[in-house]
Amino acid sequence: MMLGGIEAGGTKFVLAVGTSPDSVLARHVIPTHDPATTLAEAAAWFAGRGIGALGIGCFGPVELDPRSERWGFITTTPKPGWADCDVAGYMAAALGVPVGFDTDVNAAALAEHRAAGGGAGSLAYLTIGTGIGGGLVLEGRPVHGIAHPEVGHIYPRRHPQDVDFAGVCPHHGDCLEGLAAGPAILARWGASLSDLPEDHPGHAIIADYVAQACHLLFATTAVGEVVIGGGVAQTPGLARRVAARARELDAGYLPGGARHAVIRPRLGGDSGIVGALLLAQGTAGA
Numbered sequence: 185m186m187l188g189g190i191e192a193g194g195t196k197f198v199l200a201v202g203t204s205p206d207s208v209l210a211r212h213v214i215p216t217h218d219p220a221t222t223l224a225e226a227a228a229w230f231a232g233r234g235i236g237a238l239g240i241g242c243f244g245p246v247e248l249d250p251r252s253e254r255w256g257f258i259t260t261t262p263k264p265g266w267a268d269c270d271v272a273g274y275m276a277a278a279l280g281v282p283v284g285f286d287t288d289v290n291a292a293a294l295a296e297h298r299a300a301g302g303g304a305g306s307l308a309y310l311t312i313g314t315g316i317g318g319g320l321v322l323e324g325r326p327v328h329g330i331a332h333p334e335v336g337h338i339y340p341r342r343h344p345q346d347v348d349f350a351g352v353c354p355h356h357g358d359c360l361e362g363l364a365a366g367p368a369i370l371a372r373w374g375a376s377l378s379d380l381p382e383d384h385p386g387h388a389i390i391a392d393y394v395a396q397a398c399h400l401l402f403a404t405t406a407v408g409e410v411v412i413g414g415g416v417a418q419t420p421g422l423a424r425r426v427a428a429r430a431r432e433l434d435a436g437y438l439p440g441g442a443r444h445a446v447i448r449p450r451l452g453g454d455s456g457i458v459g460a461l462l463l464a465q466g467t468a469g470a
């Protein structure tokens with residue numbers, strides 16, 4: 185069966201079709217405009233390609249409760265026009281196929297979990313870019329809870345060299361996203377992390393905040409790996425700094441200990457779209 189996948193992000197939608205999550209036959213990227221324009225453009229690209237199921241890994245927050253009438257909606261995003269948008273319903277109606285739907289980061293976590301061997305393993309995926317989000321696969325299953333995790337909005341302990349910056353999260357100020365996502369880095373230092381000189385204190389400060397999130401994930405969920413993706417995570421040396429700082433924060437206590445790892449995505453930049461195709465495969469087989 186031909187599968188369709190959408191990695192629905194706040195700045196672009198990645199569209200793909202393939203005979204399996206590993207066999208992408210065509211891919212297309214469109215910018216994220218208003219929902220009517222963007223969803224129509226996406227549906228038009230899939231039309232005539234003969235897909236039997238569609239998977240969507242979507243920016244959020246989203247509704248994932250299958251008992252809710254609003255399942256498949258983006259709910260409360262500040263992104264203009266996208267709040268209360270029925271993304272899954274629109275695509276299901278436009279294409280006449282079953283739709284699998286999850287957060288963008290849960291989709292990426294599913295893909296990375298499968299790339300790591302799948303099965304009953306556990307893994308977290310953190311994206312650090314224009315925002316920070318986290319997806320979780322525990323013992324083989326994506327975690328939704330009563331909604332879905334929002335790892336980017338925890339409050340880290342402030343770094344001693346970063347006590348004056350108020351943070352840029354519109355909801356929380358100095359949550360993890362407000363301190364360590366791309367816009368927070370730009371607001372403090374006027375450049376992206378990868379453009380700061382190697383000896384700039386920003387590298388240690390951002391690594392400390394991300395490491396606190398990794399430590400939290402190791403300590404609360406007992407995942408073995410935290411995969412860090414997204415634009416900021418591409419900064420050379422960041423994953424290594426985060427891993428080292430997370431080990432310091434652990435201080436030799438956690439029982440998972442030496443098996444905890446902070447790594448870059450095995451699938452490179454493809455975790456999200458491969459995850460969307462996995463969601464399609466899951467709903468096709470359901």
Ligand code: ZN
Pocket residue numbers: 336337353354355356357359360361362
């Ligand atoms: Zn926040």
